[in-house]
Amino acid sequence: MVTVNFKLMDIGTIRVDIHKPETMAKVLQLCCTKPNVDFATIMAVRNSTIVKIDDLVEDGDVIDIFPAISGG
Numbered sequence: 001m002v003t004v005n006f007k008l009m010d011i012g013t014i015r016v017d018i019h020k021p022e023t024m025a026k027v028l029q030l031c032c033t034k035p036n037v038d039f040a041t042i043m044a045v046r047n048s049t050i051v052k053i054d055d056l057v058e059d060g061d062v063i064d065i066f067p068a069i070s071g072g
Contacts, residue, residue, distance in 0.1 A: 003062045004031055021056040027063070028053075041068040 004014045004027065016030045024044055044051040045064045057063065 001059060002027055002057055005062065005064045007064050007066050009065070009067060018057070018059055021058045023053065024051050024055050024057055024063075025053045027057045042066065043068050 002016045002018055004016060006012060006014070014031050016027055018027070018030075028042075028044075043066045045066065046057070046061055051057070051063060
């Protein structure tokens with residue numbers, strides 16, 4: 001099971017069952033089956049490191065998702 005914590009959003013925590021390493025894209029796709037989830041612009045972080053869309057996520061990982069913030 002992967003725990004996905006949506007920070008600074010009203011979504012909360014979603015737990016996704018995976019049985020083998022999956023890409024972050026696949027984990028996000030599985031999260032999309034939950035209501036009110038939009039992944040247009042996000043940043044994923046695992047162990048203080050940014051997770052790219054093609055990086056593998058493993059059972060037991062905890063991923064924090066933040067909305068992308070830009071400006072200047």
